[in-house]
Amino acid sequence: QSLQSRLFGTWAASGDEVAVFQIDKDSLYYIDEDPIVAISYQFAGDSMSLDYWGNTIVQHISFRKDTLVMKNKLGEVNCFVPVK
Structure with a gap:
C-alpha cells in the first residue's frame, strides 16, 4: 500500500473523536x-x-501504526487517527 493511498480517508486529532479532515x-x-x-x-x-x-505548506508524512504524523518545516508535529 502506497504512502499516499494510506492518507485516503477521514482523520481526527489524536485523542479526539471529532473528524477534522478527509483526504481523497x-x-x-x-x-x-x-x-x-x-x-x-x-x-x-x-x-x-x-x-x-x-x-504553500509542506508537511512531511509518516505513520506510526495507524496514526498519521504530519511535520512541517518549523518542526511542528500533528498526529491524527483514522475515523471509522
Whole structure:
C-alpha cells in the first residue's frame, strides 16, 4: 500500500473523536468547517504540499501504526487517527 493511498480517508486529532479532515486523491477537505473547505494538494515522495490561500505548506508524512504524523518545516508535529 502506497504512502499516499494510506492518507485516503477521514482523520481526527489524536485523542479526539471529532473528524477534522478527509483526504481523497487530490484534495484535503476540512469537514469540521461550515461550509466545508477544500484544499488541493500535491504528493511527492513522503511530503504533501498544500495550497493554503496562496501560501504553500509542506508537511512531511509518516505513520506510526495507524496514526498519521504530519511535520512541517518549523518542526511542528500533528498526529491524527483514522475515523471509522
